[in-house]
Amino acid sequence: MDKAGNRKTGPTGPTLFRQIALRLSGFTLLFAAMDVAIVVVTYSSQPESLAQELLSLEAERVQSATDTDPDYLAGPPGADRWSARYIDDLGEIAGASVGSANGGRLMDWTRRERIAGGYRITGVRSVVRHGKQHWLLMQFEGDGIRPYAPVILDEIVQHVAVPLIPLSTLLLIFNIVAVRRVLKPLRQAEAEVDALDPDNGFHRLSEVTEPREVNTLVRAVNRALMRLDEAMAMLRSFTANAAHELRTPLSIMQLSLDRLPPGEVRDELQADTQHMTRLVEQMLDLAQADALAPELLEQVDLADIGREVVAAMAPKAFADHRDLQFACHGNTIVLGHAEAITRIYRNLIDNALKHAPGQTAIDVIAGPGPQLSVRDHGAGIADEDLPRLFDRFWRKDRRKTDGAGLGLGIVQKLAQVHGGTAMVENAADGGAVFRVTFLAAEPAKPA
Amino acid sequence: MSIMRLLLVEDNARLASLIREGLDRQGFAVDWCESVAGAEHALKINAYDLMLLDLGLPDGEGLDLVRKLRRAKLMLPILILTARGGLDDRVLGLDAGADDYLIKPFQIPELAARCRALLRRPGASLGTTLIVGNISLDTAERTVMVGGHTIEATPREVSLLERLLRRAGHVVAKPALEGALYSMDAEVTPNALEACMSRLRKRLNAAAADVQIRTVHGVGYALFAPVSTDG
Incomplete structure (x- = not known):
């Protein structure tokens, strides 16, 4: 009998955990892509707020660069013209009307205008340098979407990566825990099934109350085991009964042979009958050995x-x-x-x-x-x-x-x-x- | 000795007639009935020396009949003849009160030997003469004859020989043989049995007895009838 094909190290198909993890990652990626698309669509339909975000980002960079003259810093990528400087009076900027300085992260004032071959964005933000309030004036001229790349990237980080990474990590951990928990009763059932031995009668698998899917599986297996048990019992009792029933006709044969006149034929038949008797006895012995309870x-x-x-x-x-x-x-x-x-x-x-x-x-x-x-x-x-x-x-x-x-x-x-x-x-x-x-x-x- | 009367309870008519015929030739008188009811009826009208009982009968279980008879204090020896040769069947049969248990198929000489063994049991027989080969032992007179001539033997030796003759063809365990010596007197040395057996063998050989006493190391001794006679 070749039992090698039945050993525990069976098929190496994906585990449930791997399947769930793969799907989860897929969904996370899809969700991220959708999120990115929404960000892009939203901002391209609102160039004003994109412009504001662009300048805000630059203002942050300028401020974090402390003492360097802001004009020397590189502007957004793909800028045709870029300037940034601190000024004390806003008068020189036409049309600029700034209320009180808000000192926050947003721009205090932004303007986007179309110029030949692109657009110009001008913005002012109130900053505090060396304990004194200044205005940071930034002007930018460019074309197309490329200058906005850092803004969009920033938006993606802020709105997609930041919330999604912890969420998907949490989901992954939850997946590990959930799969382990769900599979535990299955592992137990697997161990019990492995221990089944037709020679000792089939013990039933211990039923678990949850999850219900495992419970129904275990109960279905138990029903199958019951039918197997019945079949085995029938097979055993058949062997025993058959051997048993053969004994009376064998007795008759043996005693009848004794009445034949002595001779070679009688001796041969007697030897055959004895052989058959022995075979019947051994079949019965074997059937009983199989059924002998260790208790x-x-x-x-x-x-x-x-x-x-x-x-x-x-x-x-x-x-x-x-x-x-x-x-x-x-x-x-x-x-x-x-x-x-x-x-x-x-x-x-x-x-x-x-x-x-x-x-x-x-x-x-x-x-x-x-x-x-x-x-x-x-x-x-x-x-x-x-x-x-x-x-x-x-x-x-x-x-x-x-x-x-x-x-x-x-x-x-x-x-x-x-x-x-x-x-x-x-x-x-x-x-x-x-x-x-x-x-x-x-x-x-x-x- | 009067003819032993046996009651055979067996529902297979062909087997029953073969057993009757076989035992008849061995010198037994056999009455036959096929059911528990028939057996109970026969036991009421006749006195039997022994009952041969099949277990699976058309109107009931043979073992139930054994229990019922034993409860009624009927001490007639019962030999169960059955096709049930399971690991526990024999014990179940003896526990129910049967005296012996023979599994089908069997040979008539074996069945007859078992019947005789049961009939020789204490309480079931009187003082008698045991004969194997050319040896005869008078259990009442305590004398041994070989080939018609009385030979000299000590009470211990007669007692040993009696035990071997009663179980001729079978191995008698040492403790049972030692019991025969102890009953004679108290002082028995560890190898008293071997010594006594050796003297008995010499006496029998000297008198040209045709039986054979074999040693089964670690178990006991067995006396065999000469091979030439039927066995």
């Missing part, structure tokens, strides 16, 4: 169970002229299901009886600690077979009809239910060692 585990002694199984199987081993012996190395109390552990021992011993050659002995060992092992004295297991040994329905040689290749799969599944593992290795001095580990039981409380 049913209790304190059991691996040594006690091992002795019982060895006692039960010794006659069969002796009949094959094999020696089956048991040893206990201590501390063998584990959390387990007695019947399940019996099947683990039995399947491992069966496996050893079948695959280790001739009349070699089989050692069954409980401990040391929470583990059991079954050791044969055969040739050991080929390295290339080691990883596949526990696969269901795997057999070294399919042409051999004995066994279904389920025994070790059952052992592994039962070990997993016990929170342990099943493994196999070759002993240094020959033979295969199958080992199953368990969880040690908590030390018994004094009664």
Whole structure:
């Protein structure tokens, strides 16, 4: 099975956060462009106020340049003529009527007039220099929009950048927080979905109350899980029921065969029936191993169970002229299901009886600690077979009809239910060692 | 010994007739009924030595019948014959009060052996003679005969042999065998069992007994009938 395509590092598409941030930036830019357009349109329809702004800007520059003679300062860009000077009397400017000096940022007086090849702007502003009030007279002649560029730029900074940058920064931060908050229940659900294991039944995802979109998704997934659970239960009970129902006809077959006259055909049919019986038993065992709930585990002694199984199987081993012996190395109390552990021992011993050659002995060992092992004295297991040994329905040689290749799969599944593992290795001095580990039981409380 | 009378409760007619026929040849008399109601009726009119009970019956659960009979203090041995071989089924069956549990499919010799084992249980049988191969042991007289000749044996050895013979073909755990020694007298050294077993083997070999006593290291001992006879 290839699970690589299903790993967590899946598609690298844009994250929700990136999508929102990108769109937000787009909208901010669009909004800024609209703002700029509005500024430009507004001012070009009001040349008077543009002129006033232009001179105000220049006045600011002149004033900030303190002692320099204002006339030496560069004027607005693209000026055909530019002059600025301090004067004390406004009389020389025709038509200029200035009320009281306002001392503010705006011009006290501005005039825009058309001249040949462009326009002239004249303005006066009251300034205070060295503790004395002066008038700053500025005159500018130019053409087209270019002289206004600094004004428009200033306007853009003032009316577009200044309000938009903090606003969009705030929106971005809000976006981070909001996306995190909204996605948190999704992350949790993702972790829960990742932990789902069909072998242990599907736990439902924990429902979140908000946001509602996640809630409906989680509930939809839970409904799907419920249907999956039902399907799995049906599959399991089908396997169990099918195996179960086969037992009575198998009994009839076996007992009927016993009534046939002895002979080769009868022996063959009997062997076939036994093979089928074994297969049915293993299918049922596997279905039950899949369904065994870890909650049913209790304190059991691996040594006690091992002795019982060895006692039960010794006659069969002796009949094959094999020696089956048991040893206990201590501390063998584990959390387990007695019947399940019996099947683990039995399947491992069966496996050893079948695959280790001739009349070699089989050692069954409980401990040391929470583990059991079954050791044969055969040739050991080929390295290339080691990883596949526990696969269901795997057999070294399919042409051999004995066994279904389920025994070790059952052992592994039962070990997993016990929170342990099943493994196999070759002993240094020959033979295969199958080992199953368990969880040690908590030390018994004094009664 | 009178013929043992068995009640078979099984709803599959074909299987039932095969079991009846098989047990018949093994020397049992088998009555058959197909339902819980039929079983209850049969138990009222006849006295049976043993009941063989299928679990899924058309008119009820076999386990319910077991519980009902045990509540009514009916101590007749019950052997459950079932297709249910789940991890917990056996325990459930024994907890309900059944004496043994045999999963289908089974062979008639095995079924017969289980039946005999149940009938030999204390309370279910009188003092009797145990025979395996050419050995016979009189449980009342405490004597052992090999090939028709009485051999000498200490009470401890007779007691050991009795336990092995009662479970012939099966491994008898050390604690159970040690129990046989303890009941004789108080002083038992740690390897008293091994020593006693070794003397018993020598005596049986000397008398040319055809049974075999095997050691199952770490577990106990088992006595096997000679291979040539049916087993």
